[in-house]
Amino acid sequence: MADRVERLTNLLALLLESRVGLSLAEILTALDGQYPSGERAHRTAFERDKAALRDIGVPIETEVRTGDALAGQTRYRIDRAQYELDDLDLAPDEMRALQVAVATVRTDSGHDAILKLGGALSTGDRPPVSAVLPDRPELPTVRAAVAARRSVTFGYGGAQRAVDPWGVLLRGGFWYLVGHDHLRDAKRTFRIDRFDGEIELGEPGSFERPADFDPRSAFPADPKQIGHASDDAVEATVRIGAIRAAASERELGTDRVIARRGDGSIDVLVPATNLDAFRSWVIGLVEHAVVLGPPEIRREIVEWLRAVVEADPHGEVAT
Amino acid sequence: MSVAKKAGPRNAQDRLRRLLIVLPWLMEQGQVPLATVAERFDMSENEIAKDLELVAMCGLPPYVDEMVDVFVDHGMVFVGIPRLFTRPLRLTAPEGFALLAAGRAAMELPGADAEGPLARGLVKLADALGRAGLDEDVGQRVDDTAGVAVDLERPAGTEDVLDAVADGAELRIEYFSPARGEVNARTIVPRHVFVEGGNWYFLADDEQSNERRTFRIDRIESIDRTGTVHELDPDAVAPDAFFTDADLPRARVRLQPGARWIVDRYPTDSVELVSGSGKRTTQDRNAVVDVVLPVASDWWLSRLLVRLGPDAQVIEPAGADDGARELAARILSTYD
Numbered sequence: 001m002a003d004r005v006e007r008l009t010n011l012l013a014l015l016l017e018s019r020v021g022l023s024l025a026e027i028l029t030a031l032d033g034q035y036p037s038g039e040r041a042h043r044t045a046f047e048r049d050k051a052a053l054r055d056i057g058v059p060i061e062t063e064v065r066t067g068d069a070l071a072g073q074t075r076y077r078i079d080r081a082q083y084e085l086d087d088l089d090l091a092p093d094e095m096r097a098l099q100v101a102v103a104t105v106r107t108d109s110g111h112d113a114i115l116k117l118g119g120a121l122s123t124g125d126r127p128p129v130s131a132v133l134p135d136r137p138e139l140p141t142v143r144a145a146v147a148a149r150r151s152v153t154f155g156y157g158g159a160q161r162a163v164d165p166w167g168v169l170l171r172g173g174f175w176y177l178v179g180h181d182h183l184r185d186a187k188r189t190f191r192i193d194r195f196d197g198e199i200e201l202g203e204p205g206s207f208e209r210p211a212d213f214d215p216r217s218a219f220p221a222d223p224k225q226i227g228h229a230s231d232d233a234v235e236a237t238v239r240i241g242a243i244r245a246a247a248s249e250r251e252l253g254t255d256r257v258i259a260r261r262g263d264g265s266i267d268v269l270v271p272a273t274n275l276d277a278f279r280s281w282v283i284g285l286v287e288h289a290v291v292l293g294p295p296e297i298r299r300e301i302v303e304w305l306r307a308v309v310e311a312d313p314h315g316e317v318a319t
Numbered sequence: 320m321s322v323a324k325k326a327g328p329r330n331a332q333d334r335l336r337r338l339l340i341v342l343p344w345l346m347e348q349g350q351v352p353l354a355t356v357a358e359r360f361d362m363s364e365n366e367i368a369k370d371l372e373l374v375a376m377c378g379l380p381p382y383v384d385e386m387v388d389v390f391v392d393h394g395m396v397f398v399g400i401p402r403l404f405t406r407p408l409r410l411t412a413p414e415g416f417a418l419l420a421a422g423r424a425a426m427e428l429p430g431a432d433a434e435g436p437l438a439r440g441l442v443k444l445a446d447a448l449g450r451a452g453l454d455e456d457v458g459q460r461v462d463d464t465a466g467v468a469v470d471l472e473r474p475a476g477t478e479d480v481l482d483a484v485a486d487g488a489e490l491r492i493e494y495f496s497p498a499r500g501e502v503n504a505r506t507i508v509p510r511h512v513f514v515e516g517g518n519w520y521f522l523a524d525d526e527q528s529n530e531r532r533t534f535r536i537d538r539i540e541s542i543d544r545t546g547t548v549h550e551l552d553p554d555a556v557a558p559d560a561f562f563t564d565a566d567l568p569r570a571r572v573r574l575q576p577g578a579r580w581i582v583d584r585y586p587t588d589s590v591e592l593v594s595g596s597g598k599r600t601t602q603d604r605n606a607v608v609d610v611v612l613p614v615a616s617d618w619w620l621s622r623l624l625v626r627l628g629p630d631a632q633v634i635e636p637a638g639a640d641d642g643a644r645e646l647a648a649r650i651l652s653t654y655d
Contacts, residue, residue: 307628
């Protein structure tokens with residue numbers, strides 16, 4: 001029996017060269033002696049080969065013959081136009097820029113893509129800055145669905161969601177899908193690492209995306225992010241000690257600073273409409289931040305801290 | 320040769336995958352030293368020669384005879400008249416995604432040129448990948464991003480650090496250490512800047528410890544050049560897996576719904592549903608869950624517990640809540 005690489009190469013060549021679809025019987029005749037004998041053994045081996053070729057990206061199509069004595073027979077073919085890489089017509093400097101990008105954002109799949117496009121793995125280039133992107137197995141499927149306008153169905157938060165995918169976005173270290181959620185009939189954002197189970201794909205061209213859609217601006221503002229809320233209904237004054245003053249001013253923006261003191265500390269006015277977010281931020285600064293007012297928010301922080309101090313260390317763990 | 324060899328046996332599928340990339344390139348070259356092929360495709364000369372000899376034996380008379388005319392002799396690879404495998408396979412979905420994501424991310428890094436060759440190359444790539452798999456009669460024009468956007472917003476000070484890397488400049492920084500809750504002055508030489516998990520870091524030679532350490536840019540309180548310039552180290556690269564927090568101690572914390580946000584914010588080993596929560600799943604925002612998470616320091620855990628207050632209870636390690644009580648009392652004293 002032939003080496004499997006040899007058999008796979010022969011099978012691929014046969015399907016590429018044939019102008020019409022071939023039946024399994026015809027394939028076995030052409031690859032005489034390369035498949036094990038016996039109906040079940042050769043079918044199993046052929047199915048494995050077909051799966052291996054598809055896995056590396058070979059588009060094998062199946063068609064069921066109709067209308068003659070061989071009706072019902074399955075035939076296999078490869079459409080060359082689907083098999084061969086489109087010529088991207090990259091200029092040398094564009095190719096080089098993509099190479100550097102792949103060296104900067106280290107990814108194995110990216111290396112194979114560069115080689116296919118005729119580039120080299122740039123081992124000499126060591127950019128002074130690099131990025132590590134989180135890798136999720138769902139991403140290529142979701143992106144391809146965006147490009148082909150196929151709706152996607154997936155488990156999320158305990159429910160099945162049907163979404164028209166408009167784009168994927170990396171922000172704050174996580175990949176998000178932005179699209180139209182049929183369950184809520186509204187634009188929604190989903191964290192891709194929270195998808196549950198398999199993704200089911202709809203038909204290509206099953207929806208239209210708003211013409212002016214841009215995933216970067218479609219993203220909802222993080223309610224936990226301090227200093228970026230648009231509706232500052234409640235604001236609190238916080239004194240920040242010298243040790244954390246510079247970093248806090250950078251985080252909040254200089255326009256939030258309402259007083260600067262001789263010891264290096266600053267007073268800032270920050271939104272506190274979302275009290276949970278505000279408390280989490282101010283306590284995160286530990287003894288370097290004190291809420292000066294308004295009194296009800298100051299009291300809220302004091303009570304919270306007191307509750308921690310007075311928590312019963314031997315109490316039951318709540319469920 | 321500097322390129323490391325991939326270890327372990329390669330399966331038939333991987334060998335064919337690589338061959339279908341190597342062959343079209345060889346056919347363009349005509350003849351090329353075996354060593355050049357090996358280096359370019361990150362394989363050993365042995366592996367390449369073996370696979371090429373195998374593929375030269377392939378053929379299906381009378382259908383497809385002598386499909387690949389290739390032989391290896393005295394360290395040279397010769398290719399005859401190209402017939403099959405003259406074009407590489409189209410990009411797979413993972414390859415297309417990887418390339419787009421890498422390109423988009425690189426466009427977000429400091430120094431990227433919005434009109435430069437990368438931007439132009441990405442438009443061509445998006446055009447090709449947007450078309451792939453699309454029915455002709457649907458024919459919708461896909462936007463330039465081809466569905467992938469990357470936002471790597473960077474903290475103030477990133478450019479200063481990057482300039483220092485380029486110049487080999489020594490810096491005097493005031494740096495907030497969350498593990499100790501203190502700000503310290505340090506003298507360092509930045510070597511490489513990288514972004515991971517939404518945060519910006521840099522590697523630097525730390526004068527005090529005489530070691531290469533990782534710092535977070537958003538924890539720099541102030542930054543000044545000392546005027547001293549050191550030799551550049553072009554070999555400095557980001558660690559392969561920066562979050563090697565495998566050695567850190569762990570804490571098990573029970574989270575009420577109000578504390579659930581930390582699962583989205585911090586790395587966790589596990590998130591388990593607490594029994595008695597009925598038919599809920601761990602994805603349910605109203606479920607009570609136990610999380611196990613790496614703990615940078617006792618101080619860090621105390622601070623987290625004070626922020627979470629009654630919404631969290633530490634189960635392990637025992638006594639961790641003592642630290643939280645002490646910290647809460649210390650903060651309270653500033654309100655007297």
